[in-house]
Amino acid sequence: MPACTSAAPSVARVVATPAALTLIAQLTARHGPLMFHQSGGCCDGSAPMCYPDGELLVGPADVRLGEIGGAPFYMTRAQFEYWQHTRLVIDVVPGAGGMFSLEGPTGQRFLTRSELFGDEEAAWLAAQPGL
Numbered sequence: 001m002p003a004c005t006s007a008a009p010s011v012a013r014v015v016a017t018p019a020a021l022t023l024i025a026q027l028t029a030r031h032g033p034l035m036f037h038q039s040g041g042c043c044d045g046s047a048p049m050c051y052p053d054g055e056l057l058v059g060p061a062d063v064r065l066g067e068i069g070g071a072p073f074y075m076t077r078a079q080f081e082y083w084q085h086t087r088l089v090i091d092v093v094p095g096a097g098g099m100f101s102l103e104g105p106t107g108q109r110f111l112t113r114s115e116l117f118g119d120e121e122a123a124w125l126a127a128q129p130g131l
Contacts, residue, residue: 011121012087016068019092020110024050024069027102034102036068038075038088038112048073048090048110049101085122086114 016024028034033053039046049056053071058064063080065073068090075083095109103109117125 011117011124013065013125014068014073014088014090016090017092020090021069023092023103023106023108023110024071026106028069028071031102034069034071036071036073036090036110037062038073038079038083040076040079046112047101048088048112050103050110051100052102083114084125086116087121089113089115 024034027050031052035051035053035056037049037051037056037058039049050071058074061077062074063077065075065080065088067073073088073090089112091111091113092103092108093111094107096104096107101110
């Protein structure tokens, strides 16, 4: 995973596994540009939801964490307050995707794993303007 070193002076808040990147590429080929939003619950539980880019309106209550597979990845600002100390690792597992998420019919679903930032990464992030 990306780390804060002199050779790589940035820290990714969201990354994707090779399996997730493969599924993102397949969905992009079928649907065009994509976007992700980390669901906070309700119908599909807490899962990364994949949409055609622009289908879900984002605004000031949402935080853009970065990109995976060329697709922007968002979550609500309130949810970010709980997750800000972790890197989200988007993976793929067998199963039915969220009913509103594009991977639903593929027999696979996106899954969010998380890992705490190390001290150096947390210090680098704390020094950045924005989020």
